Amino acid sequence: MNSFIIAGRELRSLFLSPLAWTMLGVTQLILAYMFLTQIDYYLSIQPKLIGIPGAPGVTDLVVAPLFGNAAVILLLITPLLTMRVISDERRNKTISLLFSAPISITEIVLGKFMAIFAFLLIILFSIALMPLSLLTVGELDYGKFLACLLAMALLMASFNALGLYMSAIASQPTVAAVASFGALLLLWIIDWAGSNSETSSHLFEYISIMRHFDNLLRGLINSTDVFYFVLFIAGFLVLSIRRLDNDRLQK
Numbered sequence: 655m656n657s658f659i660i661a662g663r664e665l666r667s668l669f670l671s672p673l674a675w676t677m678l679g680v681t682q683l684i685l686a687y688m689f690l691t692q693i694d695y696y697l698s699i700q701p702k703l704i705g706i707p708g709a710p711g712v713t714d715l716v717v718a719p720l721f722g723n724a725a726v727i728l729l730l731i732t733p734l735l736t737m738r739v740i741s742d743e744r745r746n747k748t749i750s751l752l753f754s755a756p757i758s759i760t761e762i763v764l765g766k767f768m769a770i771f772a773f774l775l776i777i778l779f780s781i782a783l784m785p786l787s788l789l790t791v792g793e794l795d796y797g798k799f800l801a802c803l804l805a806m807a808l809l810m811a812s813f814n815a816l817g818l819y820m821s822a823i824a825s826q827p828t829v830a831a832v833a834s835f836g837a838l839l840l841l842w843i844i845d846w847a848g849s850n851s852e853t854s855s856h857l858f859e860y861i862s863i864m865r866h867f868d869n870l871l872r873g874l875i876n877s878t879d880v881f882y883f884v885l886f887i888a889g890f891l892v893l894s895i896r897r898l899d900n901d902r903l904q905k
Contacts, residue, residue: 656757660765664739665772674773677731681724682780688723689784692716713795717785718871721802724781725809725867728774729842732810733834735773736817737827739766740898744825753902763894767818774810778803798873805870808883812863813838815890822894838863 668674696715743749752762782803785794817834824830845862859865863886866879 656761657765657768660757660762661768661772664766664769668735668769668773673734677734678777678780681727681731681777684727685720685724685781686784689716689720692719693788711795712788712792713785713798716788717794717799718802720781720784721806721871722868724777724806728777728810728813729838730835732770732774732813733817733820733831733838735770736814736821736834737824737831738821739770739818740821740894741824741827741830745827749901753898759895759898759902763818763822763891763898767814767891770814770818771811774814775807778806778810781806795873801870801873801875804875804880805867808870808880808887809863809867812883812886812890815887815894819890819894819897822897 693716696712699715740749743752753759785799788794816837817830820834820837821827821830824833841861841863843862843864845859845865860882866882869876869879
């Protein structure tokens with residue numbers, strides 16, 4: 655229960671700052687432009703696709719690329735959302751007050767995680783409205799569309815969990831943001847090292863967050879990919895809890 659109270663307070667404070675509204679506006683503007691560009695591209699090649707049996711439809715050529723572009727933008731903005739979550743408490747010397755409150759470290763971490771995730775879900779909802787607008791002129795592959803939504807939700811939660819951990823170990827929000835972006839970028843491109851070498855490393859492919867995200871984005875819902883994201887999220891949340899627990903014991 656305390657986690658929901660903390661989440662509500664953090665979410666309200668987030669929307670009181672211009673950062674949240676700026677991110678919402680800029681994200682929607684960029685993605686709307688990319689969405690319209692993909693529609694224009696689809697319309698230009700549609701006559702060629704008519705005579706091809708089993709040709710990709712609007713979901714493959716418009717919706718999936720939209721969510722792929724959204725993932726890149728989230729890679730940039732999520733560290734800005736998570737950088738202040740805990741490191742700001744440490745910088746402002748208020749983390750001792752947080753530790754002395756009658757709530758557990760687990761509730762604190764989960765509350766802050768849920769606040770950022772709720773904001774990211776608002777972004778996801780606004781992104782989902784774009785493909786749904788196509789229902790007025792055509793049809794969507796609902797299976798692939800739901801797979802894209804699942805992929806984005808898991809990716810958002812993963813970015814959030816890692817950013818929260820970086821905020822827990824950093825003393826300055828700027829350091830947390832840079833460290834989060836660097837770690838996420840490394841996990842995004844790490845499978846390139848395996849694919850570009852003569853002996854492709856399956857370890858790099860499994861660690862890469864992009865590989866699992868792309869599988870879900872194509873509509874291939876595999877338990878391995880889902881388990882990867884669940885383990886990723888739970889792992890960094892546990893690390894954040896352990897870090898703050900150690901900090902409280904030292905106070």
